[in-house]
Amino acid sequence: MSGCSTCSTSSGGTGGCQNNGTCGTSDCNKMNSFDWLSHLGIPQVDNFDIVEVKFKGGRKEYFRNVDYVSLNTGDPVVVDVPSGHHIGYVSLQGELVRLQMQKRKIRNDDNITRIYRLANEKDIEKWEEAKNREIPTLYRCKQIVDELGLQMKMSDVEYQADNSKATFYYSAEDRVDFRELIKILAGEFKIRVEMRQISLRQEAGRLGGIGVCGRELCCSTWLVDFKNVTTSAARYQNLSLNPSKLSGQCGRLKCCLNYELDTYMEAIKDIPSIDRPLQTEQGPAKLQKTDIFRKLMWFSYNNDNDWHSITCERVKEIQDLNEKGVNVFNLQVDKADELEDLAAQSTRELELLDKKFAKKKKKKKKRTKDFKPGEAEQKTNSNPSAAPKPNRVKDESSPAERARPARADFQEKNPSANPQPNRENRRKKKPRNRPNPNQKPSTNSQGAEPKNPPSQSGDNSQENKKRKFPPRRNQNPNKGSNE
Numbered sequence: 001m002s003g004c005s006t007c008s009t010s011s012g013g014t015g016g017c018q019n020n021g022t023c024g025t026s027d028c029n030k031m032n033s034f035d036w037l038s039h040l041g042i043p044q045v046d047n048f049d050i051v052e053v054k055f056k057g058g059r060k061e062y063f064r065n066v067d068y069v070s071l072n073t074g075d076p077v078v079v080d081v082p083s084g085h086h087i088g089y090v091s092l093q094g095e096l097v098r099l100q101m102q103k104r105k106i107r108n109d110d111n112i113t114r115i116y117r118l119a120n121e122k123d124i125e126k127w128e129e130a131k132n133r134e135i136p137t138l139y140r141c142k143q144i145v146d147e148l149g150l151q152m153k154m155s156d157v158e159y160q161a162d163n164s165k166a167t168f169y170y171s172a173e174d175r176v177d178f179r180e181l182i183k184i185l186a187g188e189f190k191i192r193v194e195m196r197q198i199s200l201r202q203e204a205g206r207l208g209g210i211g212v213c214g215r216e217l218c219c220s221t222w223l224v225d226f227k228n229v230t231t232s233a234a235r236y237q238n239l240s241l242n243p244s245k246l247s248g249q250c251g252r253l254k255c256c257l258n259y260e261l262d263t264y265m266e267a268i269k270d271i272p273s274i275d276r277p278l279q280t281e282q283g284p285a286k287l288q289k290t291d292i293f294r295k296l297m298w299f300s301y302n303n304d305n306d307w308h309s310i311t312c313e314r315v316k317e318i319q320d321l322n323e324k325g326v327n328v329f330n331l332q333v334d335k336a337d338e339l340e341d342l343a344a345q346s347t348r349e350l351e352l353l354d355k356k357f358a359k360k361k362k363k364k365k366k367r368t369k370d371f372k373p374g375e376a377e378q379k380t381n382s383n384p385s386a387a388p389k390p391n392r393v394k395d396e397s398s399p400a401e402r403a404r405p406a407r408a409d410f411q412e413k414n415p416s417a418n419p420q421p422n423r424e425n426r427r428k429k430k431p432r433n434r435p436n437p438n439q440k441p442s443t444n445s446q447g448a449e450p451k452n453p454p455s456q457s458g459d460n461s462q463e464n465k466k467r468k469f470p471p472r473r474n475q476n477p478n479k480g481s482n483e
Helices: 095-104 121-131 134-148 179-189 200-207 232-236 261-270 312-323 337-357 375-382 399-413 462-468
Strands: 050-054 060-064 076-081 084-093 115-118 153-159 165-171 192-197 285-291 296-301 308-311
Touching (some): 134 179, 153 200, 165 200, 232 261
Parallel strands (some): 165 192
Antiparallel strands (some): 050 084, 076 084, 296 308
8 A cells, every 4th residue: 555645644545455344444544443343233224324434634524324325434435515525435334433423422413414425436536636736735835824924834735525625724822813824825726715723732643653652643543532631640650851751743741641640540549658758766768769569669868879678568657656756776677676587587588598599419320221121031041151240349459469479379380481580681782873864974094985885775775874863852963073
């Protein structure tokens, strides 16, 4: 559905579920109402003959269905107006219309005009041409108002479906003389002009918008009757008296301040009134904050930053004692002796909480193999020599001590086998003459080759010797150089 050119809601073509009569989404969504009794099968004889019709900006009026035309919610109808005819959409019919008329205090008399017929294509085309003139007319009207210097704000223009009359909606704080304005508008646009003053709340409802709550404005969706809103409603709800936060888009106090006021008024009955500070031995306690629904009140001694919360019943007890001339020890207890009992009780409660939330050590479960019945019998039958091992006593001696008697028995049986020969019989190893890899090979004075020249095989090459015998860590490689 495309956006409407005159308000923030959707335009008037059939949309939604295409049911055309029961869901209430077939036209502009402003001030929609659902007919809950449409499927109950109310007899036609007792059916109420007045129909509610909705026009631009959520304006609703009532017309009589004299010809008993079969209508559904959302049907465009041509209705009789004092200066011609106009087109609107059926918003409600049946017995609910009677209740709405009683709520708005509208009498069922001859002042209610009739419905002509269902609107055809020609009527709608002519009406669309009239609506296309609204925005240019509004801009030209604002220019004329500025030229005349009138203290008024033009908010909207509504053309009649027969293109013979236009209604100009404006808002102003004081009374305005717009007689000259009407003459200029009637002569320039060749229409009948009607000036209608609206309040700032009605102006916001006609224009529409999104509130601070993220939803559409209540005045543009469902709110019809505007009640007076005062700052006392904010005081009862403990709201900060900040005009920027309490005012809506219309510049007045928000209508939603009255929604929860009755609930706060009932809850505040149990809250004691504090006319003077509570007298205690710690000093006078002044009220700082009140939680209405939790029935808690916060006090501070001598305007300190530390606040102490007590119940409303405790506040009443302290007030009664102060009237008798008795000052309590502090806000919690009446006497100093009760303070020790209160401290002991609090420590007892803390210990219980510690035991409750203490982490218990989880015991490690031993992994046991799944035992199948008959498995032990099969093992004993397959290996009859296998007997259960006896329980051995754990020997706490060291491994060396346990090896001594076995070694002694072996030497007695085999005297020739001596695992540890004497040191005298050990073969003395000759020291190895490891060559220095950085030292050049020695040659004779005559330039002859050394006695044992290195073979050309890979095992005795100089590179293999370097790889096989690296220099020692503590040996200086430059010590044996001839340079």
